[in-house]
Amino acid sequence: MKDITPKLISLFKKGYATPQLSRVAKKLQEPSTTLHYNIKKLEQEGAIKTYKAVFDYKKIGEGYCVFVLITLSPDEYGDPERIGNELVKHPEIESVDVITGDWELMLKIRTKDQDAYYDFVKNVISRKGITKIKTLTSLKQLKTEFVEL
Amino acid sequence: MKDITPKLISLFKKGYATPQLSRVAKKLQEPSTTLHYNIKKLEQEGAIKTYKAVFDYKKIGEGYCVFVLITLSPDEYGDPERIGNELVKHPEIESVDVITGDWELMLKIRTKDQDAYYDFVKNVISRKGITKIKTLTSLKQLKTEFVEL
DNA sequence: TATGTTTTCGTATGATATTCGAATATTTAT
């Protein structure tokens, strides 16, 4: 056994997919060359960043999902993007937003289980610059990435 | 002009893409037939829900992004999934989660601008069953759907 | 160790995207 699956998941999480021209052509009843032209234009304009897979995250060992609200320390408060751009690197993090209101950053994180999340908090989130976090645990995901579950 | 673009965006938001076998094969240095077998298995198991595009949402007229924390009325509190499953239908909503803590539901919503969001709140969110909402506006998106921006 | 099942992977085939060029539509300049 080669166990290619985790490698596939890792690739498809961010890309390595492509539009299915023939299905689109059938659906929209337009010539595929015209669609091709329009799609390439969207890609070149940067309107489309990538094509990727959406998973049933429970089935790929990432069933635990949380939102993390982050309060930055006074010295980091002025530049939330600095810490945000470090967090972005971690594969467990689905999204990072600088936000308004009572907190400075919002993360969406997926891990295997609560234990794995606790490790992640210890190793990644509990660092200088982050004063306090509030974790909102997802009990049930009804829709993600525009895809109904 | 046919203005196919909005139709394409609508389709690619949820699907109409497919794995790019040849690129994966080159990347992983594995025979494409073996990869094909493994990918089909993931799809049949339901581990992969769909393949879709990730956009630069500013460039497709959905630059305004917010997180909405929802407090349900006492009579709806026991079954947050009911209202959640109604919300799921709206194309502006990227994700819907039932959550723990001070609120019952968490939404991620994308609209053109603040005006469009206000309309959305009036028409969709301000309804019986939803007592109170707290909107956290995204000032800057650093990562979304596992894709760095 | 034998038997059934799953996984790998080459070959052949069918399906599909992409290129190209011409026609049409749209925008821009005068």
Next chain:
DNA sequence: ATAAATATTCGAATATCATACGAAAACATA
């Protein structure tokens, strides 16, 4: 308004690619 430049549509030919198939290997089960 008209012409010129540019952008978009789309059919035909080509090149690329995914998929079906079958054989061999790996793995699991008894």
